[in-house]
Amino acid sequence: MKIPFLSLKKLNAPYLSQFHSDFEEFLERGFYMLHDNVRNFETEFAEFCSAKHAIGVANGLDALELILKSLDLPPGSEIIVPANTYFASILSIVNCGLTPILVEPDERTFLISTESILNAISSKTKGVLAVNLYGRMCDFHEIANICKAENLYLVVDAAQSHDALYDGSRDCPGADAIAYSFYPTKNLGALADAGAVVTQHDWMAERIKSLRNYGSTVRYQFEHKGRNSRLSELQAGFLRTKLKGLPEETRKRRAIAGSYLAEIHNPKLELPLGDRLKEDAWHLFVVKTANRSQLIQHLEKAEIGYDIHYPKAPHQQNAFAEFRHYSLPITERIHEQVISVPLNGSLTTPEVSYIIETLNNY
Numbered sequence: 014m015k016i017p018f019l020s021l022k023k024l025n026a027p028y029l030s031q032f033h034s035d036f037e038e039f040l041e042r043g044f045y046m047l048h049d050n051v052r053n054f055e056t057e058f059a060e061f062c063s064a065k066h067a068i069g070v071a072n073g074l075d076a077l078e079l080i081l082k083s084l085d086l087p088p089g090s091e092i093i094v095p096a097n098t099y100f101a102s103i104l105s106i107v108n109c110g111l112t113p114i115l116v117e118p119d120e121r122t123f124l125i126s127t128e129s130i131l132n133a134i135s136s137k138t139k140g141v142l143a144v145n146l147y148g149r150m151c152d153f154h155e156i157a158n159i160c161k162a163e164n165l166y167l168v169v170d171a172a173q174s175h176d177a178l179y180d181g182s183r184d185c186p187g188a189d190a191i192a193y194s195f196y197p198t199k200n201l202g203a204l205a206d207a208g209a210v211v212t213q214h215d216w217m218a219e220r221i222k223s224l225r226n227y228g229s230t231v232r233y234q235f236e237h238k239g240r241n242s243r244l245s246e247l248q249a250g251f252l253r254t255k256l257k258g259l260p261e262e263t264r265k266r267r268a269i270a271g272s273y274l275a276e277i278h279n280p281k282l283e284l285p286l287g288d289r290l291k292e293d294a295w296h297l298f299v300v301k302t303a304n305r306s307q308l309i310q311h312l313e314k315a316e317i318g319y320d321i322h323y324p325k326a327p328h329q330q331n332a333f334a335e336f337r338h339y340s341l342p343i344t345e346r347i348h349e350q351v352i353s354v355p356l357n358g359s360l361t362t363p364e365v366s367y368i369i370e371t372l373n374n375y
């Protein structure tokens with residue numbers, strides 16, 4: 014049985030006829046930028062996230078950069094960020110002229126640990142960028158308490174955690190702003206690049222609305238040096254359609270993750286924690302193994318797709334030579350051992366059983 018790691022065509026198949034009518038409506042209306050679809054998606058997504066505001070932007074990296082820019086921090090201000098994240102989380106800090114302070118995650122949850130935040134705070138620290146990696150929410154009560162006590166901004170990279178819960182709510186308590194990506198492979202994915210900033214702050218929402226449109230809210234008047242980061246009207250229409258199906262996609266992901274956790278028994282594999290099975294968004298199902306190349310051979314022979322999130326740590330990337338001095342043994346070990354197996358709502362029951370059987374036979 015051949016199973017791709019992720020087939021976007023298969024994942025989007027249930028939405029095809031609605032996408033066609035969304036496109037017809039878009040053509041019929043004749044408004045292409047920042048119009049009804051964007052406004053309606055912003056209202057619906059804010060409500061979905063239990064937040065006051067959602068502002069559509071061009072992609073997840075821009076969402077992060079616009080948040081950081083809106084904080085108006087002195088150049089070189091330090092932002093504490095987990096070292097084991099996607100390149101974009103750290104790049105956003107660098108691109109804003111700020112200094113990322115890379116810290117180790119908790120090895121079991123893969124998420125930034127409160128202890129490492131506390132150890133990294135200096136007089137230049139202005140914020141924490143917490144990443145809900147693989148679909149699991151960070152420990153927001155503890156992180157928000159630290160941020161409050163130390164007078165730090167709390168920004169969340171939620172590119173992988175649409176619809177995840179924390180204490181039963183989709184809100185990240187204590188966060189000043191949350192950045193979402195709707196890149197096509199995300200749990201809520203558009204058909205092109207797209208992103209959003211979610212916040213409870215009126216001042217931030219106003220600033221981001223201006224910054225995404227060159228720094229202007231009144232036509233031809235520019236209050237800030239912004240950029241062009243507008244969410245496409247067409248993509249906002251597709252996102253409105255897919256947002257309605259997101260709870261069902263999450264339900265399926267949780268059910269499949271539940272089966273993997275209950276039925277994969279192999280001492281050579283370390284499975285992700287299942288303590289938040291019903292709260293995690295399960296963007297990825299990440300397994301750790303001491304001999305990854307052997308497992309890859311086994312999966313390839315069985316024709317099961319896989320991916321690695323991520324094969325090389327950000328501080329070891331050529332683009333980040335300035336961070337090469339960091340010694341981050343937990344992060345480096347994670348990058349050497351992790352492998353992601355297929356998990357998404359388009360998988361059939363026989364496919365799930367075949368993946369379980371193949372991992373048990375390894």
Ligand SMILES: Cc1ncc(COP(=O)(O)O)c(C=O)c1O
Binds near residue numbers: 075099101102173206
């Ligand atoms: C954790 C994380 N942060 C940021 C991003 C950047 O999002 P985008 O590709 O939409 O710019 C991604 C997307 O891949 C991501 O996974």
